């Protein structure tokens with residue numbers, strides 16, 4: 001984390017991708033803080049998407065990291081449950097940024113808290129203009145999204161203070177920096 | 189200030205807060221369950237150290253309820269992880285599945301899914317259990333690792349769902365960073381007509397403002413119709429605030445609220461002083477929506493999201509395979525009573541599953557009589573498969589052996605709260621959300637039905 005430019009293949013989805021589609025409920029017994037279970041969560045990321053609409057899967061045969069680094073979505077990405085398994089599954093699959101027209105609140109908050117992903121809003125609909133497999137570049141400094149063979153960039157909404165939380169590696173790193181919790185060495 | 193602003197200002201130790209401001213707030217209650225508890229504990233130990241102590245063992249409430257009556261071993265193990273943490277930390281409010289504090293939980297499938305299989309402390313679905321056990325108090329800040337934590341807003345609490353990492357932060361510090369949300373005001377006026385329930389009111393509102401209409405915002409309910417809504421009605425409405433994206437949903441407190449809360453606290457030894465909050469007359473709202481309760485009709489949300497609103501009477505050509513009554517939205521005693529009043533003396537036409545939210549509800553359904561017969565027997569004799577094992581069950585699918593889970597593509601009408609693809613199990617299953625009245629009428633008809641055609645005296 002903390003790199004200014006994130007590039008790679010994009011995976012494109014529609015509106016209302018809820019947490020059951022991001023990580024189906026039967027995998028919630030996996031505990032994200034247990035290393036092997038974290039990786040298994042990654043292998044199931046977005047496996048709840050209907051196959052007819054999304055024949056290309058995020059993780060083919062559960063292989064992680066997946067070939068994609070960026071998700072481009074429509075409205076209300078991450079709606080549904082409070083499960084932190086959702087941003088964690090995407091992060092464990094190798095996704096670094098989700099760009100959406102809007103995010104559900106708890107999902108957005110969980111991206112920051114875990115430091116797994118940058119959740120970036122775009123003020124207009126980008127998921128219609130891109131296809132799964134397109135190579136893109138997200139510049140976190142100027143907050144723009146660029147297609148590999150296009151010179152024009154799409155401006156995204158700056159994350160503001162929230163970017164520092166993700167860049168720091170999540171809530172606890174950030175809170176230590178701000179003096180809200182003690183350093184780990186003195187913690188216990 | 190609005191109700192939410194005033195409450196958060198007090199919890200942050202400030203005179204005033206404005207929407208958009210980020211404040212560090214004192215938490216009164218942290219709730220977690222078997223799905224998110226183990227991960228929360230993992231983050232807590234990673235960040236604060238193996239020997240760290242929680243900030244206040246009396247303010248942590250742990251309620252296993254999601255994946256309980258299943259042979260899935262990892263799910264059983266997760267309940268055991270909670271038990272071990274509770275023992276280590278001296279946490280007082282743990283509603284364990286079993287009575288032995290050093291035991292392990294294993295579901296025994298040979299006893300079948302219907303007969304009770306839990307100990308004396310088990311409390312069932314967390315949001316209903318929190319209220320029953322006296323953990324929801326006016327004016328308090330209650331956070332939980334579950335999106336429907338907003339249910340406690342029915343009791344004038346600021347209540348919201350958070351993730352594991354945030355919850356671990358609360359466990360260690362007793363505080364949480366919150367952005368003060370803007371408030372949308374909903375004026376509920378008048379009274380609901382026959383055959384209409386609180387579930388119809390909230391489905392109506394979500395249809396009105398959209399599935400993300402309240403994202404990042406507070407929903408505040410007032411108006412002259414609120415006094416006519418009982419505690420269960422208010423819980424149903426607050427519960428589904430998150431289906432419109434809301435951060436929290438909150439009601440003003442009245443005599444009904446304090447009577448309910450005081451009685452539950454006294455019964456369960458959870459008494460502590462609280463102070464309700466009401467909005468200022470000059471509070472600034474982002475928007476105000478007036479809802480005439482008399483005009484709300486039996487309403488259904490068709491798949492694939494809770495905002496696809498339709499009138500039940502316009503959907504009678506939708507044939508159904510299954511009906512389900514349960515969950516934190518529609519598994520309360522009053523929900524089963526409404527269901528029973530429709531199916532009484534009749535037979536359901538499709539597979540119908542009943543999962544009460546808590547053991548106390550199971551007991552009350554067996555005791556309370558309707559025309560001389562217990563509510564429980566009325567449902568069972570009508571052909572409903574009633575389980576004595578309360579919990580989340582098929583509301584969110586769960587492991588394959590979960591009671592009522594949709595394991596093949598089928599159409600189900602349900603008193604639950606979400607109908608996204610795959611919510612109740614199979615990704616191609618379709619879930620229609622409706623009130624207990626509408627689900628009961630539809631179970632009798634075998635297709636979506638308007639309960640007003642099935643009311644009996």
Ligand code: SF4
Nearest residue numbers: 313515516580583584
């Ligand atoms: S009953 Fe359903 S919505 Fe309520 S807490 Fe359980 S899984 Fe969540």
